[in-house]
Amino acid sequence: MSAAIEVDGLVKHYGTLAAVDGIRFSVPSGTVFAFLGPIGAGKTTTTEILEGLRRRTSGEVRVLGLDPWTEGTELHRRIGVIPQDFRFFDKITPKEAIEYYRALFGTKVDPKVLLEQVALADKINSRYDTLSGGQKQKFGLALALTNDPEICFLDEPTTGLDPQARRAIWAVIRNLKREGRTVFLTTHYLEEAELLADQVAIIDHGKIIAAGSPAEIIEAHGQPARMSVEGSPALAEYLRMNLGAAAVVEDGKVSVSLSDKGDALKVLTAIEASGLPWTSFTTTKDTLEDVFVRLVGQMDEGALKSQGAP
Amino acid sequence: MRLRNIAADFRIVSRTYFRNPVALFFSLIFPIILISMFGLIFSSTGGGTVTLVVLNEDHNSHDSVAFLAALNSTHVVTVQVVSVSTQNFSSYLGQNDQPTGLVIPDGFQSDLTNRTPVNLTLYTDPEDASSAGIAEGAVQGVAAYFNLQAVCGQASCAPVVGYNTANVGSQVYKYIDYLIPGLIGFAILTSPMFSMVDIASSYRKDGIFRELSLTPITRAEWLTSRILWYVALTFVTSGIMIGAGVLLFGAHVTLTAGLIPFLVVGPFFFVSLGMLAGSVAKTPESAALIGNIITFPMMFLSGTFFQVSSMPAGLQAFARILPLYYVIDGMNQVMLYSNTLRAFTDLLVVLLGSIVVFLLAIRLFKWRDE
Numbered sequence: 001m002s003a004a005i006e007v008d009g010l011v012k013h014y015g016t017l018a019a020v021d022g023i024r025f026s027v028p029s030g031t032v033f034a035f036l037g038p039i040g041a042g043k044t045t046t047t048e049i050l051e052g053l054r055r056r057t058s059g060e061v062r063v064l065g066l067d068p069w070t071e072g073t074e075l076h077r078r079i080g081v082i083p084q085d086f087r088f089f090d091k092i093t094p095k096e097a098i099e100y101y102r103a104l105f106g107t108k109v110d111p112k113v114l115l116e117q118v119a120l121a122d123k124i125n126s127r128y129d130t131l132s133g134g135q136k137q138k139f140g141l142a143l144a145l146t147n148d149p150e151i152c153f154l155d156e157p158t159t160g161l162d163p164q165a166r167r168a169i170w171a172v173i174r175n176l177k178r179e180g181r182t183v184f185l186t187t188h189y190l191e192e193a194e195l196l197a198d199q200v201a202i203i204d205h206g207k208i209i210a211a212g213s214p215a216e217i218i219e220a221h222g223q224p225a226r227m228s229v230e231g232s233p234a235l236a237e238y239l240r241m242n243l244g245a246a247a248v249v250e251d252g253k254v255s256v257s258l259s260d261k262g263d264a265l266k267v268l269t270a271i272e273a274s275g276l277p278w279t280s281f282t283t284t285k286d287t288l289e290d291v292f293v294r295l296v297g298q299m300d301e302g303a304l305k306s307q308g309a310p
Numbered sequence: 311m312r313l314r315n316i317a318a319d320f321r322i323v324s325r326t327y328f329r330n331p332v333a334l335f336f337s338l339i340f341p342i343i344l345i346s347m348f349g350l351i352f353s354s355t356g357g358g359t360v361t362l363v364v365l366n367e368d369h370n371s372h373d374s375v376a377f378l379a380a381l382n383s384t385h386v387v388t389v390q391v392v393s394v395s396t397q398n399f400s401s402y403l404g405q406n407d408q409p410t411g412l413v414i415p416d417g418f419q420s421d422l423t424n425r426t427p428v429n430l431t432l433y434t435d436p437e438d439a440s441s442a443g444i445a446e447g448a449v450q451g452v453a454a455y456f457n458l459q460a461v462c463g464q465a466s467c468a469p470v471v472g473y474n475t476a477n478v479g480s481q482v483y484k485y486i487d488y489l490i491p492g493l494i495g496f497a498i499l500t501s502p503m504f505s506m507v508d509i510a511s512s513y514r515k516d517g518i519f520r521e522l523s524l525t526p527i528t529r530a531e532w533l534t535s536r537i538l539w540y541v542a543l544t545f546v547t548s549g550i551m552i553g554a555g556v557l558l559f560g561a562h563v564t565l566t567a568g569l570i571p572f573l574v575v576g577p578f579f580f581v582s583l584g585m586l587a588g589s590v591a592k593t594p595e596s597a598a599l600i601g602n603i604i605t606f607p608m609m610f611l612s613g614t615f616f617q618v619s620s621m622p623a624g625l626q627a628f629a630r631i632l633p634l635y636y637v638i639d640g641m642n643q644v645m646l647y648s649n650t651l652r653a654f655t656d657l658l659v660v661l662l663g664s665i666v667v668f669l670l671a672i673r674l675f676k677w678r679d680e
Contacts, residue, residue: 053520053678072678076524087516091329092322103318104525127329 003062004029004151004182005050010059012045012206019045021206022059027199029150032173032183034197036190038296042206043186044084044155050184051081051153064150077105080149084156086140090129094120094139097128101146109146118142118172134165141172151182159188170196190289202292209295214288221295222286227267228255231278238274243267258283311534315527319535327539336501337543341551345493348615349486349559360444362387363411365399371419377471378414380452387448400433400476409438410445412473422456422470430473439485449473486559490551491645492614495638497547498576499608502540503584507601509536510588510675519677530672533585537668540577548573568644571657576637579664582671583633589675613638636660 005027012020020042027033037043048054050063052072061068066075088097098111115121120138123131131139137157144152154173158166166189173196176183187193193200194214201211210217229235231254239247239256243266247256256267264283271278327333362381368374378389387410394402396413403411411433421428432449434442453471513519522532548569555561587604591597611625612618612634618626629635640656643649 051524053523073526077526079524081524083517083520085517086521087518088521089322089326089518091326096322096325100318100322101525104315104527106314106526 002029003027004064005033005184006060006062007046007050008060010046010049010061011057012042012049012054013057018206020049020056020203023203023206023208025201025208025211027182027184029182030177030180031198032177032185032196034193034200035184035186035203036193036200036292037203041204043203046203047153047155047184047186051079052076077147078149079151079153080144080147081153082137082140082144082155082157084159086136088128088136088139088143091127093125093127094142095124097139097143098146101143105147107147109148111142114142114145117145117175119168132165134161134168137161137165137169138172141169149181151184152176153184155186156188157185158192166192190287190292194288200288202295204296210291218286218288218291221291223290224257224259225283225285226255226257227264227281227283228253229271229278229281230254231271232276235271235274235276235278238276239267239270242274243270254278311528311531312526315531316535316538319527319532320538323535323539324542327543333505337547338550341493341497341547342554344496345486345489345551345554346558348489348493349555359385360387360410360441360448361408362389362445362448363403363408364389364391365394365396365411365413366391367396367416368414368418369416373419373422374414377418377452377456380455381412381448384448384451386444403433403435409435409441412445412449425470427470427472430471431476432473433476436477436485436488442485446475486555486561487563487646488613488617488642489615490555490561490563491638491641492616493551494544494548494573494641495576495612495634496609496614497551498544498573498637499580499605499612499614499634501543501547502536502577502580503587503601503605505540506536506581506584507588507591507597508594510585511591511594511597514677515594523677529675529677533582533668533672533675536585537578537581540581541574544573544577563645564648566644566648568650568653569641572637572641572644572653572660575657575660575664579633579637579660579667582664582668585675586667586671589671608632608634611635613642633660633663636663 003026005025007026008024010020010023011018023042023046035043035047045054049056049061050068052063052068052075055069063075064078068075092100094115095111098109098114102109102111112121112124115124118138118141120135120142123135123139126135128136128139141154141157157173158169161169170192173183173185183196185193185197197214199212200214200217201208202217203209210221212220230252233249233254236247236249236254239254243256247254249255256263258264258267268281271281327337364378366374366378378391381387382389392402399411399413403409413431413433415428415430418428418430420426430449430453432446434445436442450473453469453473456471457469552561552563552565556563583604584601587600588597591600607628610616611621611629612632613629614634618629618635618639621629636656636659640653640660643653643656
């Protein structure tokens with residue numbers, strides 16, 4: 001699978017601050033790539049460099065084989081971008097906006113078809129300033145598709161939307177992937193990345209701190225799965241003595257780490273064999289969000305230490 | 311530059327504009343308000359005493375002296391009799407900075423006695439419409455009094471004393487005649503300047519330039535579409551102003567093709583200047599400040615409401631460095647004086663300035679960041 005985006009040693013300085021500090025990643029064509037990180041981590045700067053909207057300080061960047069800064073005009077014909085908080089001319093309708101972009105790009109797309117694709121056909125003649133937040137994002141999404149792009153850059157497309165509107169955007173993203181387009185997604189919602197992305201990269205303080213598929217990242221950086229039952233400290237003690245397992249008690253729940261699937265059966269058998277009272281067992285596993293919070297937290301601690309903080 | 315892109319953007323601008331009631335008000339209604347307001351203010355006969363310079367060619371005849379005494383008794387004019395030749399009277403008034411003058415012709419008394427119609431000549435300065443109105447009111451009133459009382463003795467009698475008007479200087483122009491090119495200039499300046507300064511900063515802040523930078527439209531195409539829009543708007547606004555001036559105040563304007571280049575080059579200059587001012591500013595607030603600093607002196611000192619020639623020498627010199635001065639002066643030359651050569655020179659100054667400002671605006675206005 002060829003790479004739609006290739007980044008190697010990318011650096012961006014604002015004065016003395018390294019907003020992006022030598023990052024490296026690639027995005028295979030036709031996949032959904034989620035670029036995650038806390039606010040101020042370097043996400044937007046990186047995305048804007050890839051979109052050809054910002055000049056890099058150094059490093060190699062290729063998007064569809066083009067240099068985004070020097071070959072931006074050609075690149076913009078082949079990509080679609082929805083910025084964070086999409087804004088457009090207040091008095092213009094989605095139909096008029098698509099006709100405008102259609103004329104600029106010289107394409108023949110039908111506004112109605114495009115708006116149906118993003119579930120906004122019912123607002124085809126509504127002016128931008130009368131649309132809700134979710135409808136505005138869909139408007140932006142439709143506009144970004146006017147030139148039939150090979151890569152769609154979606155910068156926090158669901159921020160501030162209600163759950164229903166968010167799910168509608170997710171459906172559009174899945175559809176984009178089905179159509180063979182590459183999607184470069186930045187988001188604050190880890191659940192969104194886990195659901196949609198084939199590949200994820202987490203950036204913090206300008207550096208990539210984890211990369212891979214969501215499952216790979218959880219596997220590499222997450223804690224083992226845990227089984228929990230509601231039980232007494234005596235039960236925890238019994239499990240420690242008989243299984244040698246690290247059993248902890250918290251809020252009336254006894255939790256035991258599971259290193260593989262078979263452990264679950266062993267733990268459950270031991271609990272039953274203890275003769276001690278217990279109820280409702282659950283198994284839990286780290287999500288991408290758990291891993292993200294932990295990794296970013298570790299980075300922050302490191303950063304604080306390096307600054308000499310207590 | 312691709313016409314298709316310019317046309318596509320032009321459609322968007324015009325739709326945005328037509329759906330904005332405030333913009334429509336300032337383009338279509340405000341010109342009428344402006345012209346009515348200034349027309350009424352400066353065409354009205356306000357209070358105050360005006361010196362009326364008189365050339366009495368009837369050799370101080372009894373009736374002419376009585377006429378002048380009647381004028382003095384109105385207390386709105388003070389008669390000052392001078393002795394110069396008739397041919398030089400107009401230029402005498404101009405040289406001595408006198409806004410009003412009256413010539414009583416030779417034979418005034420005998421015409422009055424014989425009830426032969428006789429016309430006085432009232433000279434006024436269109437730049438000083440207020441004095442002109444006062445003097446005209448006084449002359450009109452005294453002439454009516456003479457017609458009724460001194461000559462006829464009854465109300466139904468045909469008038470004998472009348473008056474013609476002439477200009478201090480040579481031609482007959484009214485304040486409204488100068489006001490129309492001035493206010494067209496005012497519209498050419500203010501509408502694009504205020505809009506473009508705002509657009510330059512707010513589109514950048516809202517990310518709309520960023521949106522556009524991701525499409526094939528170039529900055530030059532985008533700016534050209536705005537210029538074309540303001541050219542179209544200027545034609546409409548000018549038509550409204552000329553129409554209102556002629557219909558409401560009987561303005562005298564010559565509509566020639568020579569006016570067209572100014573209605574094109576004027577917006578070309580000020581759309582580019584507005585964009586340039588908005589581009590160098592860091593925030594919408596500083597953009598508005600820069601826009602105001604550029605716009606306000608030009609608004610009042612370029613011959614919009616008052617003729618530059620009526621201003622003190624220092625301000626006149628300052629006016630000549632203001633681009634709007636050349637737009638308005640050029641329009642005065644084609645609409646009033648038919649002075650093609652001077653109009654062409656004015657046009658050339660504005661055109662060259664426009665090209666420089668357009669290129670600078672294109673260079674300095676960025677829609678993506680470094």
